[in-house]
Amino acid sequence: MPIPLVNSIASWFLKKRIHQMELFLKYPHEVQNELLLKLVHKAKNTEIGKKYGFKDIRSYNDFAQQVPITNYEASHEMIERARRGESNIFWPSPVKLFAQSSGTTNAKSKYIPVSPEALEDCHYAASKDLLCVYLNNNPDSQLFTGKSLRLGGSKKLYESNGTSYGDLSAILIDNMPFWAEFSSTPGNEVSLMSDWEVKMQAIVQETIQEKVTSLAGVPSWMLVLINNILESTGKESLFEVWPNLEVYFHGGVSFEPYRDQYRKVLPRHDFKYYEIYNASEGFFALQDKNERSDLLLMLDYGIFYEFIPMNCYGEPDQKIIPLSQVEKGKNYAIVITTNSGLWRYRVGDTVRFTSIDPYRVRVSGRTKHHINAFGEELIIENAEEALKKATALTNSEIVDYTAAPIFMDGKEKGAHEWFIEFKVAPKNPEQFNHIFDKALQEINSDYEAKRKNNMTLNPPTIHYARTNLFYDWLKSKNKLGGQHKVPRLSNSRELVEELRVLNTAFA
DSSP: OOHHHHHHHHHHHHHHHHHHHHHHHHSHHHHHHHHHHHHHHHTTTSHHHHHTTGGGOOSHHHHHHHSOOBOHHHHHHHHHHHHTTOOSSSOSSOOOEEEEEOTTTOSSOEEEEEOHHHIIIIIIHHHHHHHHHHHHHOTTOOGGGSEEEEOOOOEEEOTTTSOEEEOHHHHHHHHOOHHHHHTEESOHHHHTOSOHHHHHHHHHHHHTTSOEEEEEEOHHHHHHHHHHHHHHHTOSSGGGTOTTOOEEEEOSSOSGGGHHHHHHHSOOTTOEEEEEEEETTEEEEEOOOSSOOSEEEOOSSSEEEEEEETTSTTSTTOOOEEGGGOOTTOEEEEEEEETTSOOSEEEEEEEEEEEETTEEEEEEEESSSEEOSSSOOEEHHHHHHHHHHHHHHHTOEEEEEEEEEEOOBTTBOBEEEEEEEEEEOOSOHHHHHHHHHHHHHHHOHHHHHHHGGGSSBOOOEEEEOOTTHHHHHHHHTTOOSTTOOOOOBOSSSHHHHHHHHHHHHTO
């Protein structure tokens, strides 16, 4: 299809969709409440709808009083029944696809239902919206003159009943419309390879022959691919391989630890980075402006949002509030109700609102991925900001990291133990450690109070991990590539103890 015609079609769709987006921007609470009642009405005759009296729900207050908060563990039995072929349990449409997610802490897989409505009205709608927003902000874009290099996962078949499961990215690739497949590289055969290391080389060989104008994938794994491409081609910059490359759509993990490394391999000031916030449970938010990195919460994808303030999360009297009651600058755990049949489901992510008109967020961490062994309430966002400052002032670059508490032992005070793998290590480790510790104190007043005069916490213990430590740990867990991530912070010492053994074994 000629590029001018593609741009013309995209322009028509863009104007139509921008008008629809203006509706939820102007009337966010009305759009959300109408969506909730539609979801409840559609599922009123399901097993869960009958159990919680969906037919009697007329308002959000009814919904909040009648339907309990849940999580994967509580939903597991119903989801397994659906995977065995039962229908009309939590959603009326046949659910034949399940996004497999091991999360980042548990080895046991989770299987998140992906209904036909979620596939079309959430995930694929979001992909089109992302293009719409990008083209609206960059009218001179030549995006459609080439292909998008996508980096996804693998797919398996649940053989006992014909339902499919795999990484969400693999499900999307396997079911994508023809127009999306035509404009993407590598092809499905390579994209869905299950052996990550074999797939990596196959992607390199296939994509270097293509005209690539955009990248899409998780920053940590995309960087591995980029380094492989540069090594294979002998080039210094990715623009030497793909001169027309103009944007990288990224999500899954924070981009901040990798930003400087990307600037080195993509050394153009006008190159664009667009962040997205999606998960196996749904597509939640996307960057809608060139000049700002916070994300617009998408309110018409079949997802109804509620939030739990993190200052009372997990307590018996924790508050659960609708979107209309959130406040700017505060951290919240996300609770969702979706068109895949997840009802008041705790996702496990935390967000901080940067704006409430319109609603914009930054992903601040995970409900399980923080350290609060001594009342310090250290979250991922704190860690990333402190690491960014420490690396900038010491001219170092980070590959990966994780941390856990060192618990008090008799007279010994507590501390935080960090494993950090560097691409470029600081020349003066003591200086890095000091800057990092001071930065954490400046960012987090609770941490500062515990560190004051070493009252409760000693200075952090930082191990400079050997090369490929985290890669080898992921490989040992069969978690290479795709959407797998290293847990950043934990109140458990299980991961750091495993890393200690691996770090020593290959020393």
